[in-house]
C-alpha cells in the first residue's frame with residue numbers, strides 16, 4: 744500500500760509494477776460488464792492491459808492521447824525524460840490497453856496519486872487522461888480501463904478518487920461508481936496557455 748517505487752531492469756521497462764494489476768478484484772466495482780471482463784482477462788486474447796512501457800513511444804501512445812486533447816510535438820527524448828521522472832517520483836500509474844496483433848495502443852487512463860496530510864496522511868487518487876480508440880467500440884474498453892485504474896487507486900490506499908470530465912460523460916462515469924456530490928461537484932480551472 745502507498746506510493747510504490749518500482750525499479751525494474753528488464754528491457755521492456757514498465758512505469759510501475761505490472762503485478763499490481765493481477766491483484767485487482769473486479770467484483771468490488773459497481774460497474775457491470777457483459778460479458779464479464781477484467782484487466783487480467785480483457786475479453787480477447789489479443790488485448791493486453793498493462794502499465795505504460797518506455798517502448799510505447801513507438802506504439803502510438805502520444806497519437807492516442809491526441810484523440811483526447813492537444814499533445815504537441817513530443818520527441819522521443821522528451822518522452823523518455825518524462826517517463827524517467829514519473830517513474831522516479833512514483834505515484835504515476837499510466838495504464839494502457841494494447842492490441843498485440845498490431846502492436847498499437849488503443850486505450851489509456853492514468854491514476855495519479857497525491858500525498859496528503861489530511862485524512863491521517865492519506866492519499867488521493869485522480870483519474871486522468873482517459874482515452875479509447877473509437878474504432879474499438881463495443882468491447883467495453885472505456886469501462887475496463889477506468890475500472891482498472893479506479894481499483895488500482897483503492898489497492899494503493901487512496902481514500903478517494905476524483906475526476907473532471909466533459910458534461911456529456913457524467914452519465915458514463917456514474918455507471919462506474921463516480922458521484923456528483925451535492926454542493927461539492929464543481930471543477931474550476933485557471934488556464935495558463937491559450938486553448939488550442
Ligand code: 16G
Nearest residue numbers: 812813870871872873906907908909
Ligand atoms: C479531461 C480528462 C483530463 C485531461 C483533460 C485534458 C479524464 C477523466 N479527464 O478533463 O484527465 O487532462 O481532459 O483537457 O480523462 P485539457 O487539454 O482541456 O486540459
